[in-house]
Amino acid sequence: MELSGKSGGSKNSDTRLRTGYRQATEGTALEHVLNNPDRKPRGLHAQFYNFREKVYKEVSKGLFLGGGVSFDIRRKIDERDTTNGLTPYNIYSDRHGFKREHYMANGLLFNVQYTTRDNQNRAYKGMYLDAGFRANQTWLGSTRMLCSFPQISGNM
DSSP, rough: EEEESSSSSOOHHHHHEEETTTEOOOOOOOHHHHTTTTTOOOOEEEEEEEEEEEOOOOOEEEEEEEEEEEEEEEEEOTTOSSSSSOOHHHHHHHHHHHSOOOOOEEEEEEEEEOOOSSSSOOSOOOOOOEEEEEEEOGGGTTTSOOEEEEEEEEEO
């Protein structure tokens, strides 16, 4: 970590923390925690359950359309290394209206897959691309509605 400041005036008003790729000015305690200039690792103790299933239908040679569901359940979330409750997780949860102890992200999945691999499980040649769209729904038990795109994976 490198501290630099302008000469003259108050040292603290112009001091900047330079850390890796991120540069943050000194500010509120919340900003300091979110910027994490000391790169302090943080861990959550929680129960996490993920159930996900997708089915695909081949509509053309190597091209598949698919759909499915995903249930992400997080319970009994606890951050044990807090002294004043200021952690990135708690700040984010409070800002966006999530409960700190538990939440669920349950939604519908829609995917397009293209593959030219010689063997789907252990390919020696070919390419694979899977792009997906996720729509979390409160009627499926999700804490919040969400639409996210793209979810892309693949290899060439």
